[in-house]
Amino acid sequence: MAYRADWSESGVAMLGPTESGKTTFLCALKKALLEHDEEWVLFTRDAASQRQLDEMSSALISEGGFPMPTRTVDTIRWILGGTVERRERKGRFGGEIKTKDQVEITLRLTDAPGGLGSADRVGLSERTELIKQLADSSAVLYMFDPIREFTHGDAFERTDSLLSELMGVVSQEPGYEGKLPHRLAVCVTKLDDPRVFRTAHDLGMLVPDDSSRWGFPRVHETDAQALFHALGEISRSGNGEAVPRLLERYFYPERISYYVTSAVGFMVNKHTRRFDPRDTENVYRTASGAPLVRGPVHPINVVEPILWIIRQLAPVT
Amino acid sequence: MTSRTVPVIAQWALEGKQPDGEDYRILACSTGDLSRRHFEDALGRFQLGELNTLPQVSVSYARLATRPGSGYVALAIHWYATEDQRHADGVSQRDNQGRPTAYTSYFCLPYQRLADAAVGYLAMHEALRSVTLNVADGPPKEVPIAMPRSRIPAAEDLAVRVAPLLLTGRPVCVLGAEGTSMLERLEFIDTIMELLPYGFRARMTAATWTRASNRNHRFRLFFSAAPRADEPDYVVTWGERPELVSVPDREAGEYFDWLQDNIGQLARLADLTSELGFSPKCTLQALESVLGVRHRLQFRPRPVSHVPADGPGGPPPQGDIGEETLVYCAEHAELANLTRLRSDITFLKKFAEGEIGEDGRARYRDTIARLGLLRPGFLGDDKYEERLYGALLRMAFATPLSYEAYCRIEDCAGVAPGDTPHRELLVAIAKAGIAEPAVSAIVYWHLRKTDERKVSKWLVSGQVDAVQLIGLLAGEWTYPQHARIVCDLTLEYLKRAPGHYQPQQVRLALSQHGFLARALQMRHPDQDQYQVHALYRFLTAAYPQAAATPGQDLSRAAILQILNGTGAPPTPALLSAVLMLLDRPAAWQLAWNAYIQGSLTLANFDEPTLARLRARLPHIDAAAINGPRTRPRMGSARSGGTP
Numbered sequence: 001m002a003y004r005a006d007w008s009e010s011g012v013a014m015l016g017p018t019e020s021g022k023t024t025f026l027c028a029l030k031k032a033l034l035e036h037d038e039e040w041v042l043f044t045r046d047a048a049s050q051r052q053l054d055e056m057s058s059a060l061i062s063e064g065g066f067p068m069p070t071r072t073v074d075t076i077r078w079i080l081g082g083t084v085e086r087r088e089r090k091g092r093f094g095g096e097i098k099t100k101d102q103v104e105i106t107l108r109l110t111d112a113p114g115g116l117g118s119a120d121r122v123g124l125s126e127r128t129e130l131i132k133q134l135a136d137s138s139a140v141l142y143m144f145d146p147i148r149e150f151t152h153g154d155a156f157e158r159t160d161s162l163l164s165e166l167m168g169v170v171s172q173e174p175g176y177e178g179k180l181p182h183r184l185a186v187c188v189t190k191l192d193d194p195r196v197f198r199t200a201h202d203l204g205m206l207v208p209d210d211s212s213r214w215g216f217p218r219v220h221e222t223d224a225q226a227l228f229h230a231l232g233e234i235s236r237s238g239n240g241e242a243v244p245r246l247l248e249r250y251f252y253p254e255r256i257s258y259y260v261t262s263a264v265g266f267m268v269n270k271h272t273r274r275f276d277p278r279d280t281e282n283v284y285r286t287a288s289g290a291p292l293v294r295g296p297v298h299p300i301n302v303v304e305p306i307l308w309i310i311r312q313l314a315p316v317t
Numbered sequence: 318m319t320s321r322t323v324p325v326i327a328q329w330a331l332e333g334k335q336p337d338g339e340d341y342r343i344l345a346c347s348t349g350d351l352s353r354r355h356f357e358d359a360l361g362r363f364q365l366g367e368l369n370t371l372p373q374v375s376v377s378y379a380r381l382a383t384r385p386g387s388g389y390v391a392l393a394i395h396w397y398a399t400e401d402q403r404h405a406d407g408v409s410q411r412d413n414q415g416r417p418t419a420y421t422s423y424f425c426l427p428y429q430r431l432a433d434a435a436v437g438y439l440a441m442h443e444a445l446r447s448v449t450l451n452v453a454d455g456p457p458k459e460v461p462i463a464m465p466r467s468r469i470p471a472a473e474d475l476a477v478r479v480a481p482l483l484l485t486g487r488p489v490c491v492l493g494a495e496g497t498s499m500l501e502r503l504e505f506i507d508t509i510m511e512l513l514p515y516g517f518r519a520r521m522t523a524a525t526w527t528r529a530s531n532r533n534h535r536f537r538l539f540f541s542a543a544p545r546a547d548e549p550d551y552v553v554t555w556g557e558r559p560e561l562v563s564v565p566d567r568e569a570g571e572y573f574d575w576l577q578d579n580i581g582q583l584a585r586l587a588d589l590t591s592e593l594g595f596s597p598k599c600t601l602q603a604l605e606s607v608l609g610v611r612h613r614l615q616f617r618p619r620p621v622s623h624v625p626a627d628g629p630g631g632p633p634p635q636g637d638i639g640e641e642t643l644v645y646c647a648e649h650a651e652l653a654n655l656t657r658l659r660s661d662i663t664f665l666k667k668f669a670e671g672e673i674g675e676d677g678r679a680r681y682r683d684t685i686a687r688l689g690l691l692r693p694g695f696l697g698d699d700k701y702e703e704r705l706y707g708a709l710l711r712m713a714f715a716t717p718l719s720y721e722a723y724c725r726i727e728d729c730a731g732v733a734p735g736d737t738p739h740r741e742l743l744v745a746i747a748k749a750g751i752a753e754p755a756v757s758a759i760v761y762w763h764l765r766k767t768d769e770r771k772v773s774k775w776l777v778s779g780q781v782d783a784v785q786l787i788g789l790l791a792g793e794w795t796y797p798q799h800a801r802i803v804c805d806l807t808l809e810y811l812k813r814a815p816g817h818y819q820p821q822q823v824r825l826a827l828s829q830h831g832f833l834a835r836a837l838q839m840r841h842p843d844q845d846q847y848q849v850h851a852l853y854r855f856l857t858a859a860y861p862q863a864a865a866t867p868g869q870d871l872s873r874a875a876i877l878q879i880l881n882g883t884g885a886p887p888t889p890a891l892l893s894a895v896l897m898l899l900d901r902p903a904a905w906q907l908a909w910n911a912y913i914q915g916s917l918t919l920a921n922f923d924e925p926t927l928a929r930l931r932a933r934l935p936h937i938d939a940a941a942i943n944g945p946r947t948r949p950r951m952g953s954a955r956s957g958g959t960p
Binding site: 018019046047048049050051052066067068069070071072073074075076077111113114115118123124125126127129285286288289290291 | 339340341342357358361362364365366367369410411412413414415416417419528529530531532533534541542543544545546547
């Protein structure tokens with residue numbers, strides 16, 4: 001098995017409004033990798049990133065607390081180590097054989113305050129920094145929070161503001177062909193929230209996840225886009241339904257993939273140790289309104305978008 | 318005791334979240350020159366990142382582009398609203414998602430006002446922390462800030478090292494300070510700024526804590542839990558031995574030396590802890606303790622001079638700082654006080670850049686010689702020696718160095734003329750710049766002993782001019798030893814770099830100076846063998862084909878030119894050298910005849926004597942001079958002409 005330490009470095013920027021779960025997603029990544037079938041490990045090589053990894057992982061998993069709202073454009077480098085399979089032709093007339101490479105992929109993750117998407121932030125140094133990081137990234141993890149869209153309805157406005165400014169920067173780069181060149185993983189978050197869960201259920205999009213020890217259902221990737229559309233339609237502002245079109249307008253549609261996720265996963269019934277469709281939410285709020293994780297964290301579809309991005313950006317072998 | 322305060326108008330802004338809001342915003346601000354947009358931009362530039370532990374303080378600055386010169390020092394207090402800690406009224410502890418809200422009380426104070434009173438960050442914080450803001454715009458606030466008690470900065474080893482680091486322009490990250498309080502860290506920042514000119518506060522940015530993943534912040538000095546990746550920050554660790562903090566050379570190093578010399582001396586008073594009373598004995602003891610660490614070398618009495626007191630070599634003018642520093646140099650070298658020595662050297666370098674008269678240089682040379690500053694192993698540290706020599710050469714000998722200056726260097730260094738100075742001095746001479754080729758030749762000849770490659774490189778560098786060197790060798794020299802060196806180096810050049818000169822030019826130059834025969838004879842009268850050796854090699858270079866081709870003699874014309882055609886009588890050594898290049902008896906005869914003719918006709922005889930001698934001189938057949946140049950050799954297919 002070959003070992004390729006410097007397989008790829010991918011800049012991945014997190015996008016989404018305030019409290020859409022960008023940082024929480026990162027907090028859950030380590031646990032999600034542990035629960036994933038493929039044997040990927042997450043580690044770092046610089047002290048700042050290691051500290052973030054430790055803090056983020058323990059905050060959500062051990063302490064049951066959600067991360068503090070992000071105040072600055074944070075950049076961390078996390079390294080994913082794992083195995084990738086590739087096909088190799090043997091000889092001139094030989095057939096293909098499968099070989100496995102042990103690889104490392106460095107994820108340069110940019111996490112920024114969701115408020116920077118607001119149009120009145122244009123020109124401020126933090127917003128400029130975010131646009132720069134976005135332009136330097138190869139992929140975007142876009143967090144669409146259906147609950148927030150239902151209560152605030154500002155996803156379209158903020159996303160449009162950021163993407164149009166980003167387009168202004170990217171369009172000046174050589175090779176620009178009319179759209180943003182990034183890979184885009186759209187994550188419809190908070191599947192464990194009963195309102196999201198019910199919508200997915202009512203639309204018949206929930207299927208059993210055979211690999212789940214706790215009997216979790218999931219929304220298959222083929223239905224994720226439809227759910228995204230459906231949830232957009234119940235936006236408070238009425239603009240939510242335009243968000244999918246907005247994304248397809250700015251990015252190449254063939255470079256977009258959709259996922260329905262929950263960083264904390266569904267609540268597992270403490271007695272049956274099984275998923276209970278009547279009690280899905282794994283978050284509760286204290287009297288002061290502070291959110292806390294109710295039970296063990298079993299992230300849903302947190303690894304998948306990351307691995308999709310990695311495979312999209314992998315060098316052709 | 319702080320007894321006085323200075324009133325300062327503070328423009329302010331309060332950043333946080335509204336009770337029903339979720340994004341951080343300017344909740345309220347003052348209605349002064351700085352607008353809400355100014356505050357938004359400034360606060361965006363200097364964010365700490367989300368932190369679990371508040372309060373923290375950051376300092377930065379603000380300027381109004383429309384009003385040059387109206388700068389502000391900004392101090393931000395980052396805080397969580399709790400029951401007992403509240404810097405603003407009307408704010409809620411949590412946002413609409415129940416998450417704790419961090420607030421920032423941001424104040425901009427006019428720089429000039431603070432500078433006039435030399436107000437530090439601690440005093441600013443002390444005054445501003447008690448200001449309670451409202452969630453409503455309002456006028457700027459007048460804040461009384463305590464003026465400093467003393468302007469003598471407290472020295473702390475780590476601060477003394479970090480302050481110069483800031484002068485490099487690279488940020489400094491302090492790790493390992495988790496156990497300290499915010500006030501301790503702010504005090505540290507203040508201490509560092511006290512060790513720098515106050516004016517730096519106009520553009521200083523610092524934070525008592527930053528989030529490690531907040532990589533793009535603009536703080537020049539900051540505390541953190543981990544270093545920023547990919548940033549060129551200096552990283553120092555709180556609580557580690559300060560000596561581990563390495564201060565780079567150049568300006569930062571010089572500033573560090575200056576701090577050590579000036580602040581360090583006072584700081585060391587605290588280390589003198591033996592109990593003392595105020596008796597005369599104790600006073601003396603204290604004085605000894607303070608001064609004893611640096612006994613001063615005394616000037617020895619100057620020798621009685623025959624020149625007037627104000628002429629060269631006379632007593633130094635009172636308070637000649639250059640001479641004093643030379644003495645300090647010797648003193649600090651003796652005490653192995655490298656820090657102060659470095660400071661002395663730095664001063665000498667700067668001093669030497671100024672205008673120094675010849676009288677001053679003469680005095681400095683005298684002092685350098687007396688103190689032995691150029692003697693080998695004086696410092697015992699190559700790095701310092703090179704720097705010291707560089708400064709001394711410039712100061713006392715004037716650079717680029719002339720031959721006269723080189724002779725003086727030998728004299729000051731106690732090196733006999735022509736002997737090899739120690740390597741560090743030679744390197745310093747080479748680096749200082751050389752004005753005359755004779756000095757280059759001497760220095761590179763000496764360097765050959767320790768760095769053959771360097772000399773080889775120089776010989777083929779195109780900087781060596783054989784014609785010029787021959788001209789120099791024909792001239793007068795203060796010391797024949799130097800001429801010998803230059804002669805040897807010229808011969809080495811002629812031998813090793815034949816592609817870098819034209820034999821015809823060498824021949825012409827030698828011919829113009831009697832082939833150097835008389836110069837060599839006069840300079841080395843007792844070294845006949847050396848004369849022959851040198852002249853033979855000069856002729857070999859000037860007539861390469863004859864020398865290199867077996868059986869090919871010098872032409873008749875060349876023999877006559879060398880021995881009877883230069884205007885100066887030939888010497889026995891020159892005849893010997895010519896004969897060594899001749900194979901044929903007929904050529905020998907011609908050389909003998911030419912030598913006799915040259916010796917007698919070119920000597921400084923009067924006309925009657927010459928007239929009597931002419932008839933008795935051997936006959937030289939003029940026609941034969943232009944005859945066939947070569948003689949056929951048996952078995953040789955080659956033929957050609959000698960030059």
